[in-house]
Amino acid sequence: MYGWCDKCKAIALEGRCSEHGATKPLSFINSIDIRPLTKFEKQLLNNESNDIKLGEGIFLVYGDRYYRRKIVFLNKPLLEFKLLKDGIHVKPYVKGRFEGMNKEDLFIVNKDRLDRLVQTSKEFADYAFSENGYSCIISFSGGKDSIALAYLLKKYKMKKVFIDTGIEFKETYDFIKRFKDDNGNLDVIKAKSNFFLLCKEKGFPKYETRWCCKTQKFKPFNDYLEEKFNGEPVFVYTGQRRWEGLSRLESPFKKPHKYIVRQISIQPMLEWLTMDVWNYIWANNISVNKIYNIFGRGGCWPCPFGLKYRMFILQYTHPKLYNLIKKYTSMVSNNNNKKESSTRNRMYKSVIDRKANSC
Numbered sequence: 001m002y003g004w005c006d007k008c009k010a011i012a013l014e015g016r017c018s019e020h021g022a023t024k025p026l027s028f029i030n031s032i033d034i035r036p037l038t039k040f041e042k043q044l045l046n047n048e049s050n051d052i053k054l055g056e057g058i059f060l061v062y063g064d065r066y067y068r069r070k071i072v073f074l075n076k077p078l079l080e081f082k083l084l085k086d087g088i089h090v091k092p093y094v095k096g097r098f099e100g101m102n103k104e105d106l107f108i109v110n111k112d113r114l115d116r117l118v119q120t121s122k123e124f125a126d127y128a129f130s131e132n133g134y135s136c137i138i139s140f141s142g143g144k145d146s147i148a149l150a151y152l153l154k155k156y157k158m159k160k161v162f163i164d165t166g167i168e169f170k171e172t173y174d175f176i177k178r179f180k181d182d183n184g185n186l187d188v189i190k191a192k193s194n195f196f197l198l199c200k201e202k203g204f205p206k207y208e209t210r211w212c213c214k215t216q217k218f219k220p221f222n223d224y225l226e227e228k229f230n231g232e233p234v235f236v237y238t239g240q241r242r243w244e245g246l247s248r249l250e251s252p253f254k255k256p257h258k259y260i261v262r263q264i265s266i267q268p269m270l271e272w273l274t275m276d277v278w279n280y281i282w283a284n285n286i287s288v289n290k291i292y293n294i295f296g297r298g299g300c301w302p303c304p305f306g307l308k309y310r311m312f313i314l315q316y317t318h319p320k321l322y323n324l325i326k327k328y329t330s331m332v333s334n335n336n337n338k339k340e341s342s343t344r345n346r347m348y349k350s351v352i353d354r355k356a357n358s359c
C-alpha cells in the first residue's frame, strides 16, 4: 500500500521510507498505478477552480474507473475532475494553495525500492543477454519506459528500433530525431499501410477491435526482423510493465510474441510502477519526450485507449489532430456547442509554450 512520509513530505511507493521507515498508509488510493499530473493538466485545473491552487511541485493523479473521475492527491485527496458532455468539471475537496512534492524528496523516500528494481532488472537483462546465439535489440517507442530501458541497458550498446506507425505525435518525431542525433544506433521502420485509408475500410479502431496494432506495428516490425536477422529468433527488450493493463498482469519476464513470430520479448521492467520510471528518469536527469508536458502517456495520437480524455485536451493543444479525429469518429459531435473563450484558449496555449496550430 502507498504511504506518506511526513518528514520527507513525499509518497512512499511501497509504504516505507528509505530514510525514516514506517509511513502513514494512503488507504484512499484505489488504483495500483498512479502517475504525475502533467503541466498542462495542472494549469487546466488551476484555471477551472477558484478554491484550490496547485503549485510548482509534483502532484499525483489516478483514474477512478468506477466513478469515471480522476483524483489529484498528495497526502490526501485534493480534488477530483470529470469529463462531462459540456467540458471538464472540477470538484475541490479542500481549499487553499498546495506546493506539491520535490523530486529529490520523492527519490530519498523510494531509494531502496528503486535500487532493488534497478538491480533485479539489470540482473535479468544480463541473464537474458548472456544466453547463447540470439541477437538482442531494444524496442524503442520514444516513450518514458523505453528511454528508461535504453538508459538502464546502455552498457550493451544494443540497437534500438522505432516503429513509425504514421500516427505519432510531432513531439515524438522530434524526440526520436534528437535521440538519433545524440546517440545514433537507432533504426526507424515506417509502417507501409496508411492508418486513415484503413479506417475507411475497417472503421475507426475501438478498444475491443484495435486492428491498427497489427497493421501499423506488428507487420512492419515482423518484416524488419525477417529481413534483418534472416528469419532467426531475436530477443527484443521492451519497457512493458505489469500494471499497465489487465492483459499484462500475468505476463512472464520472457515470452514469445503472440503476433511477431521471430520476437522473443524480454521485459526487465515488468515490476516497475509508473512512478518508479519517473523516479529513475528524474534521478538520472534523462531527457524525455515533450509530449509528457501534456499527456500522461505518449504513443499514437488517435489511439482508442483513453481517447475521450485525450480528445478533450487535443482540441486546445493540437487542434488539427483533434479535427482529423473528429472527421473519422462521431464521438465528439456533441461537443460543438462547447464554450471556448479566447482568453482561456490563450492560457492553454501558453502553458505548453507552443503555438496551437503547430501540429
Ligand code: SF4
Pocket: 165, 205, 210, 211, 212, 213, 214, 216, 217, 299, 300, 302, 303, 304, 305
Ligand atoms: S493507435 Fe493504439 S491500438 Fe492502434 S497501433 Fe497505435 S497503440 Fe496500437
Ligand SMILES: [Zn+2]
Pocket: 005, 006, 007, 008, 009, 017, 018, 019, 020, 021, 109
Ligand atoms: Zn522520509
